[in-house]
Amino acid sequence: MSNIEDIVDSLENKISKVLHKLELLKQANLKLNKELEASKQELQNQKLEITTWEEKYEALKMANSILGSDDNKRETKLKINALIRDIDHCIAQLSD
Numbered sequence: 001m002s003n004i005e006d007i008v009d010s011l012e013n014k015i016s017k018v019l020h021k022l023e024l025l026k027q028a029n030l031k032l033n034k035e036l037e038a039s040k041q042e043l044q045n046q047k048l049e050i051t052t053w054e055e056k057y058e059a060l061k062m063a064n065s066i067l068g069s070d071d072n073k074r075e076t077k078l079k080i081n082a083l084i085r086d087i088d089h090c091i092a093q094l095s096d
């Protein structure tokens with residue numbers, strides 16, 4: 001009978017260790033999921049910031065070309081012509 005009790009005790013110990021390991025893995029998984037979500041949020045914020053800086057850069061390029069910078073005159077003229085076409089299109093729609 002002692003042999004069976006030893007086997008049962010051994011199984012209980014092994015099951016206890018496995019359950020403890022499972023709990024530790026669940027906690028580690030939860031921590032990693034939280035870190036992943038934080039990283040995703042940080043990445044999203046950085047993408048937003050990059051977009052904002054790109055818009056500021058484009059506005060600065062436009063301002064420099066309007067102020068007389070030779071680097072972007074052609075691009076500025078094209079944008080101004082596109083804006084004029086858009087305005088003309090809006091005026092045509094309003095007059096219909």
